[in-house]
Amino acid sequence: xxxxxxxxxxxxxxxxxxxxxxxxxxxxxxxxxxxxxxxxxxxxxxxxxxxxxxxxxxxxxxxxxxxxxxxxxxxxxxxxxxxxxxxxxxxxxxxxxxxxxxxxxxxxxxxxxxxxxxxxxxxxxxxxxxxxxxxxxxxxxxxxxxxxxxxxxxxxxxxxxxxxxxxxxxxxxxxxxxxxxxxxxxxxxxxxxxxxxxxxxxxxxxxxxxxxxxxxxxxxxxxxxxxxxxxxxxxxxxxxxxxxxxxxxxxxxxxxxxxxxxxxxxxxxxxxxxxxxxxxxxxxx
Numbered sequence: 001x002x003x004x005x006x007x008x009x010x011x012x013x014x015x016x017x018x019x020x021x022x023x024x025x026x027x028x029x030x031x032x033x034x035x036x037x038x039x040x041x042x043x044x045x046x047x048x049x050x051x052x053x054x055x056x057x058x059x060x061x062x063x064x065x066x067x068x069x070x071x072x073x074x075x076x077x078x079x080x081x082x083x084x085x086x087x088x089x090x091x092x093x094x095x096x097x098x099x100x101x102x103x104x105x106x107x108x109x110x111x112x113x114x115x116x117x118x119x120x121x122x123x124x125x126x127x128x129x130x131x132x133x134x135x136x137x138x139x140x141x142x143x144x145x146x147x148x149x150x151x152x153x154x155x156x157x158x159x160x161x162x163x164x165x166x167x168x169x170x171x172x173x174x175x176x177x178x179x180x181x182x183x184x185x186x187x188x189x190x191x192x193x194x195x196x197x198x199x200x201x202x203x204x205x206x207x208x209x210x211x212x213x214x215x216x217x218x219x220x221x222x223x224x225x226x227x228x229x230x231x232x233x234x235x236x237x238x239x240x241x242x243x244x245x246x247x248x249x250x251x252x253x254x255x256x257x258x259x260x261x262x263x264x265x266x267x268x269x270x271x272x273x274x275x276x277x278x279x280x281x282x283x284x285x
Contacts, residue, residue: 052076055089063284064089065112067105096283097126114284145275149178150210157218166276168218170268180210192217236265
């Protein structure tokens with residue numbers, strides 16, 4: 001069997017498990033491993049049009065799996081067989097080399113990149129996760145975390161909405177570089193670069209007021225996270241391209257600027273978490 005890598009320009013051949021582990025060629029990005037996991041699911045449910053892949057975190061290590069892992073906090077992600085671009089579920093980790101394992105769980109064959117009891121090697125892989133350095137024209141550049149700008153406002157907005165302070169800072173950093181007077185070519189304004197319709201929806205009187213912008217941006221992000229089941233990637237895509245675009249494409253729109261934006265925000269989020277005292281995530285072994 002063969003599966004598209006997600007780019008449409010290459011195929012990854014995935015054999016059934018054997019005594020000799022298969023070593024997968026170096027994919028161009030992290031979507032190829034996701035395609036492999038989707039294919040593993042397809043072997044047992046060939047008629048399905050979408051697969052569920054789980055991003056599981058335990059002790060700051062990340063694994064991808066075809067079923068929730070015991071002892072890990074897992075979030076389900078639907079992967080459409082026909083999607084033009086498969087999502088990045090790793091985060092920013094650079095080059096990740098690991099193993100896809102096969103084991104039995106609740107009477108079913110499942111696959112995971114974490115070595116759990118009863119696992120056997122299915123294949124080896126190496127993936128390149130997004131570097132997060134591509135900038136989207138007119139937005140803040142990726143750089144060192146900035147914890148001083150509007151610290152009081154971000155803390156208050158995070159407390160009021162329950163949205164992670166580091167995530168709000170990552171959005172503001174990517175959107176405006178914390179410039180309260182920022183104005184984009186498309187009409188987005190202020191620290192959180194609110195479009196006029198969004199600013200109006202949240203009752204913003206002065207879009208260049210840092211306090212109003214940050215609180216409205218936090219409320220808008222809370223709404224997006226609720227809509228997308230706390231999937232930060234989809235929430236970021238909708239923040240950048242709009243809910244309508246995410247709905248039309250059934251996921252992250254195939255816009256270069258939106259995909260670059262998501263990579264950048266994810267990279268910034270990890271940097272802000274680390275700067276704020278949280279441990280960085282690494283790939284599970």
